[in-house]
Amino acid sequence: MPFNRPYTTGNEIGYASEARLARHLSGDGQFTKRCHIWIEERTGCAKALLTHSCTSALDLAALLLDIKSGDEVILPSYTFVSTANAFVLRGAVPVFVDIRADTLNLDERLVEAAITSRTRAIVPVHYAGVSCEMGSIIEIAERHNLKIVEDAAQGIMASYKGRALGALGDLGSFSFHETKNIISGEGGSLLVNDPELVQRAEIMREKGTDRGRFFRGEVDKYTWQDVGSSFLPNEITAAFLWAQLEHAERITAGRLANWNRYDEMLAPLEQRGVLRRPIVPPECQHNGHLYYVLLQSDADRSRVLSELKQHGIGATFHYVPLHSSPAGLRFGRTHGELSVTTALSERLVRLPMWFDLSEAQQQRVCDALRAILLS
Numbered sequence: 001m002p003f004n005r006p007y008t009t010g011n012e013i014g015y016a017s018e019a020r021l022a023r024h025l026s027g028d029g030q031f032t033k034r035c036h037i038w039i040e041e042r043t044g045c046a047k048a049l050l051t052h053s054c055t056s057a058l059d060l061a062a063l064l065l066d067i068k069s070g071d072e073v074i075l076p077s078y079t080f081v082s083t084a085n086a087f088v089l090r091g092a093v094p095v096f097v098d099i100r101a102d103t104l105n106l107d108e109r110l111v112e113a114a115i116t117s118r119t120r121a122i123v124p125v126h127y128a129g130v131s132c133e134m135g136s137i138i139e140i141a142e143r144h145n146l147k148i149v150e151d152a153a154q155g156i157m158a159s160y161k162g163r164a165l166g167a168l169g170d171l172g173s174f175s176f177h178e179t180k181n182i183i184s185g186e187g188g189s190l191l192v193n194d195p196e197l198v199q200r201a202e203i204m205r206e207k208g209t210d211r212g213r214f215f216r217g218e219v220d221k222y223t224w225q226d227v228g229s230s231f232l233p234n235e236i237t238a239a240f241l242w243a244q245l246e247h248a249e250r251i252t253a254g255r256l257a258n259w260n261r262y263d264e265m266l267a268p269l270e271q272r273g274v275l276r277r278p279i280v281p282p283e284c285q286h287n288g289h290l291y292y293v294l295l296q297s298d299a300d301r302s303r304v305l306s307e308l309k310q311h312g313i314g315a316t317f318h319y320v321p322l323h324s325s326p327a328g329l330r331f332g333r334t335h336g337e338l339s340v341t342t343a344l345s346e347r348l349v350r351l352p353m354w355f356d357l358s359e360a361q362q363q364r365v366c367d368a369l370r371a372i373l374l375s
């Protein structure tokens with residue numbers, strides 16, 4: 001049994017053929033427009049802009065906020081490398097703050113003490129599609145005049161107090177990588193929530209030109225306006241993505257059902273004290289992106305991973321905390337001990353999870369876990 005099986009709805013290739021027949025293969029054609037409108041309507045963001053990946057959406061966000069050498073950005077160490085790289089590429093210093101033991105998200109109670117005169121932005125990562133405590137984070141950002149860039153790579157269709165993830169900060173980002181809920185192979189989107197940033201975001205995404213305004217007939221030629229690069233995906237990718245977005249509701253429901261089934265099946269093992277299940281605060285509606293368990297030690301984890309492998313089950317773990325990675329302290333620094341990050345990242349196991357994972361497959365995973373942990 002694999003760890004992930006990318007799900008396709010069946011319409012992807014048909015839509016890609018439509019794009020071919022329309023003879024519009026570069027970016028910002030009809031399928032890209034449909035995807036933009038969908039994201040804007042679903043999340044309430046001021047402007048959605050498809051990108052090559054969530055990584056490139058974060059790169060664009062850092063460019064857009066004029067992040068410069070010497071600036072500091074607050075983020076968790078327990079995250080994917082792209083959260084930090086986007087700012088390091090601009091010369092900024094990532095300041096790693098510890099996570100909460102319940103959600104494994106940036107601990108909002110530690111953020112304020114990490115702020116210095118150089119801090120420019122806070123980058124909350126919504127781990128497993130479960131929101132950070134955004135009420136507190138937004139309040140801190142407002143008090144200190146900081147920007148918020150949400151790494152909502154895992155957060156499509158999830159919400160905090162009824163508001164969509166990705167649309168809560170000044171800027172947000174989604175990933176459509178094949179390991180995420182909604183996919184286009186590689187792909188992503190920037191969500192621009194501050195209306196004042198919309199025009200510049202469009203320009204920077206189009207190599208620093210006002211090509212978008214030209215095509216809308218707002219200017220009579222397009223010219224070099226600002227620093228920028230090429231961030232827009234081609235129409236084939238957008239067509240593929242559209243086939244997925246159309247079914248986002250059903251895909252999310254399916255994943256949530258699988259998530260809930262794991263959660264029920266594993267309750268007895270939690271009662272026996274051999275693992276801890278994920279904790280989702282009541283104000284967070286998640287999206288079934290991933291199911292993890294926390295074991296009692298890293299030795300337990302090594303044993304579980306290798307024995308699951310012998311059972312033919314593709315479980316995995318993440319992340320090696322950024323502050324303990326080779327590049328982590330070369331580019332960034334820590335604030336405080338990060339003891340929760342260190343302890344929990346060593347004990348986490350992700351179980352196989354995809355849309356049409358069957359109940360029998362889940363039973364097999366849970367039976368194997370029980371046998372390993374209670375032996």
Ligand SMILES: *Cc1c(COP(=O)(O)O)cnc(C)c1O
Nearest residue numbers: 053054055080082153175176177
């Ligand atoms: C997947 C992921 C990314 C990167 O997304 P890509 O689309 O592959 O660039 C960034 N941050 C987090 C938290 C992720 O899970």
